[in-house]
Amino acid sequence: MTEPVQLVDALKRIEADGLASIEAADSLEALEALRVRFLGRSGDLAGMLSRIGQAPPEDRRAIGQAANTAKRRLQEAHTSRLAALESAESAGVAQADLTMPGRRAWEGGVHPVTRVIDEICEIFRELGFSKVRGPEAETEWYNFQALNIPLEHPAADMWDTFYLADGVVLRSHTSPVQARIMETHEPPVRVVVPGLCYRRDPFDPTHAPAFEQIEGLAVDEGIDFVEFRSTIEHFVHRFFGRETTARFRPAYFPFTEPSAEVDVSCHMCGGSGCSTCKGTGWIEIMGSGMVHPAVFEAVGYDPERYTGYAFGMGSARIAMLRYGIPDIRLFYEGDARFLAQFR
Template structure:
């Protein structure tokens, strides 16, 4: 082979080696494209060599041409392989990290606002000698209705309002059945508060939930009267809502209390002036209550001529809504962290 042909072959060898090194060192698509243009572009180093093939003697042209095509094939293969490697790297875990984004804050656990209300209510009544007790959520119709002076043909026992698991078994519709269970087990004096879940066939809307917390209270002893009852409720209202909060008792009806009353407190949002939260009345109802009906005492074996007592029931979720100005009960149950974090 003539010196001219040998010189071209040497140049091709150098182009192959240097081109492979440049392609392998390309850190991104821009660097890879730069290497392609330098070695395989229209005016690149390989094109320069191929333009000189015609200047060598005929017998050396074939060897130089074959070698040039071989170098082109090798460099193209290296380009494709490096391009795939770079693409794969951009799809990896490190590629999804955007260092310009602010750091993600860690969630901090806290007590749910309804749980906090339950704990506070129980603590306030503990100051008056009340003990917290629990009871089953699956109840017989006897404890859920009959023992509480609610006949099974009463609207409250209707299947449209109650979750029946069997003919005589229900998901309790209130925590009041624990009243009967406690009185069957213990003799007076009795002072208990009963926190727990209750279930009703209510729609899930801004003011109702099919499963909700309730707190029942019961006090039974000799000589318990309405004056003591009112004093206990006012003690709770002042300690929970503040000394400036007013309360009132409105006549009502419940099968297991007589007389019965609904307890209202002055609206904390408008200070009693009237707003959408209190429906322009200046008052918000927080519980149903009353003196225990003698029929309930008879059902559990207490002497209604000897013992008297009072009972009350309240919804901690509604009270949490009043305290924090929450407009929709569903916010308390949907587990939305952006909402719940404000209470941590």
């Protein structure tokens, strides 16, 4: 019966001794020596604990508790003394000017148009759209006729097109991809198509001869104008915010019918009219409509069975709206001062 009591007492003595010594330590070196002596792998506490096996099993619990208490108190005392000594030591050292700048690495950035493209595509991907692409150089067939646009017709003047050779153009819109996708896939088709388009517009604050568009196409049984409208409204709310409203106006695109121009309420003035919306309260963001049966016929879909909608919007234009950028040329000049703002 004496052995456990002796062990517990011994532990308490070590504890008391240790606490006093630690409290009295006057340097980091001295403190470290005490830590080794009391708490180290071959220290006093460890020495005591190695003897716990010799105690009768019924006493081991009490000894263990005493040992743990001693260990915890000593550790706490050590930590608090260490902090006190560190503070005291650093107070004596000359302080660096901490207002000086830190060492940095170069920061990269994603182009604002890319950000907008990704954001738009993500919204449509959530609705089941896949993200595809198509060639930038196209045949006249895909750029015009397959989309119900006769050549030598005023409708074809809506796109001032670059020619590479007879019958070969730089696509003037992303819509040719509609025909390409439908030719190679059966409904249901749901795609978004980001890509560059080309028009013979010299660079000016609102035009670029090459610019990004996003095309969308949804074809299935049972898609109607009401679903088209609510899908586009959903997009407008997700991209521009709940408080933004969309309105649909009659328009003309040979490959959609009914065709609609989509306006959103101006985010700058909230619809009361300002310079951004040219006083109208509305900003045009996309051309759209129900896919024209002639387009279905051109790709071999049954226009009586399938319906669908298509839309196209200028990603660069939308990026201008989103970030308040006044001049489209900023996107294509590559000025690092501009690009570095989008990190």
